Amino acid sequence: MKFAVISDTHYLSDSMLCPGAPEDARLKKKINCAVFRSLAKTDAFDTVLITGDLTDAGDEASHREYIELLREVKESGKHVYVLTATHDFQFSRSYAMKKGWPVSYQAHPWNLAWFDKDHFDYRSITAKPEGLSDAECVPPLVKPCTPEQLWELYAEFGRDQAFSEFAPDYSYCVKLEEKIWCLMLNNNFRDVDPMNNMSPSYSPGCLRWIEETVREARAEGAFIFACTHHPLVPPVPAYKLGGGDRNMRRAYVAHMLADLGIPLVFSGHTHFADVGFARSDRGNLLCDITTPGLASLQKKNVRYGYHRDSVLCAELRFFLAMGYSLC
Ligand SMILES: [Fe+2]
Ligand SMILES: [Fe+2]
Numbered sequence: 001m002k003f004a005v006i007s008d009t010h011y012l013s014d015s016m017l018c019p020g021a022p023e024d025a026r027l028k029k030k031i032n033c034a035v036f037r038s039l040a041k042t043d044a045f046d047t048v049l050i051t052g053d054l055t056d057a058g059d060e061a062s063h064r065e066y067i068e069l070l071r072e073v074k075e076s077g078k079h080v081y082v083l084t085a086t087h088d089f090q091f092s093r094s095y096a097m098k099k100g101w102p103v104s105y106q107a108h109p110w111n112l113a114w115f116d117k118d119h120f121d122y123r124s125i126t127a128k129p130e131g132l133s134d135a136e137c138v139p140p141l142v143k144p145c146t147p148e149q150l151w152e153l154y155a156e157f158g159r160d161q162a163f164s165e166f167a168p169d170y171s172y173c174v175k176l177e178e179k180i181w182c183l184m185l186n187n188n189f190r191d192v193d194p195m196n197n198m199s200p201s202y203s204p205g206c207l208r209w210i211e212e213t214v215r216e217a218r219a220e221g222a223f224i225f226a227c228t229h230h231p232l233v234p235p236v237p238a239y240k241l242g243g244g245d246r247n248m249r250r251a252y253v254a255h256m257l258a259d260l261g262i263p264l265v266f267s268g269h270t271h272f273a274d275v276g277f278a279r280s281d282r283g284n285l286l287c288d289i290t291t292p293g294l295a296s297l298q299k300k301n302v303r304y305g306y307h308r309d310s311v312l313c314a315e316l317r318f319f320l321a322m323g324y325s326l327c
Contacts (some may be wrong), residue, residue, distance in 0.1 A: 001177045003038070003047035005227070007268025008293030010056040011085060027196040028056055028295060029065075035294060040076040047176055048078055050185075051268040051291060052085025052229035056249040058144030063088070063153055070157055081158040082218035083184050084150045085229035085269070136234040158184055164216075169202060173213050173224075181217050183226040183262070184208060184216055207256070214261040232257065232265055233276030233288040238279065255280035268290055 012028040055062040145153065153168050159165060162172035162184075180283060187202055202210070212225075215255050216268040218223040232254035257265065258280045264287050271293030279287045 001047065001180065002045035003049055004045045005049045005266045005289075005291050006035070006183050006294055007051040007229075007266075007291040008053040008087075008189040008271055008295055009035075009050065009066070010053055010293065010295035011062050011069075013062040013065050015061045016057055016059055024292045030070060031294060032066070036073055039078070040072045040311065046078055046082045046215075048073060049182065049227050049266065050080070050082040051227050051266055052186075053087040053295075054082060054084060055088055055269065058087060058089045058132055059143055060149075063145055063150070063198070067153065067157075068113040074157070079161065079174075079176070081161070081182065081184055081227075082154055083186055083227060083229055084147070084154065084170070084249070085186075089147050089152055091145050096101060099127070160324075163246050164209075164213055166206050169206040170311065171202075171206055171209070175222075179220070179222040181213075181224040183213060183224065185210070185226050185228040187228050187230055202253075207260070208242040210257070210262070213262050218261065224262060225258065225266075226262050229267065230269045231276065231290045232286065233277060233278045235270050235272070235274035235290050253276035255284075256284045258284035258286035263287065266291070270292065271295065 009032050010028050011032045014026060014029060017026070054066055070082070079131065098327045147170060151159065151167070158174060159172050161174050162195050163175060165172040171184060173181055173183045175181050185206070216222055254265075255278060258278060259282055261283060261284075266289050269290045270290055272290070273292045274288075274290040276290070278288070280286075290305060
């Protein structure tokens with residue numbers, strides 16, 4: 001058995017683009033189509049694991065087109081197991097709009113009124129393409145899918161094959177082989193304070209389910225590992241300075257999983273590759289392999305095409321600017 005891990009595909013349907021959107025806005029779709037078609041053709045592996053941010057804007061049109069690509073891979077005889085993440089349910093906007101989006105997202109954006117024309121000031125868009133009127137720049141405002149919808153929409157890519165699931169957290173476990181089990185842990189939906197550094201990425205109920213599943217794997221003599229969207233080991237120190245949801249991915253969660261008996265995690269989100277290790281106080285080791293984003297292949301898209309070295313440089317500048325000394 002061989003498997004491939006890909007992440008952060010950020011598929012964007014052409015139907016989400018507004019008039020005048022730059023040609024490179026279509027690259028996300030083109031890259032995805034090319035990659036998925038080659039995944040369908042290859043026999044280098046028999047399973048594909050995708051660790052979230054499947055679509056760019058979470059709109060249903062993108063999800064439905066993306067599912068067609070996944071079906072092509074599945075029809076070639078491969079298993080496809082996916083996780084959804086923040087971009088899959090958070091907010092919808094066209095490419096041109098996204099460039100200047102002035103609003104920061106919140107914990108449950110599908111309940112917000114951003115999609116209501118009466119509550120959104122289009123004039124606040126800062127990067128509209130030249131020569132277009134305000135009206136021409138406004139893409140159709142589309143509500144993103146909800147987590148519940150995604151759980152149903154993607155059922156055929158993991159959930160239906162799972163021998164165990166924890167539905168409240170949209171997580172499940174599949175057997176890649178009789179003795180190789182994979183936990184697909186959705187760490188995006190939890191009813192906890194996102195700004196609290198001590199908040200776990202998974203609900204207490206989910207952690208209990210993980211513990212039970214690991215115990216079951218041990219009893220069966222199976223190796224068990226996990227996939228999740230956000231890295232558990234910060235790939236660069238600045239990662240800890242990020243927004244609320246990032247602050248949740250702290251080393252203690254990695255320690256917790258290591259102590260539960262999970263030695264290996266594949267994650268995504270940062271769009272660059274990294275391998276990090278965490279050792280718990282009890283001496284248990286967890287290895288976190290962060291998978292680069294497919295969207296990073298898009299050269300012109302600097303917003304999502306960053307490289308680990310450029311993040312490290314920016315981080316260094318930040319610390320110097322803050323008056324930190326190098327020694
Ligand atoms: Fe992403
Ligand atoms: Fe992400």
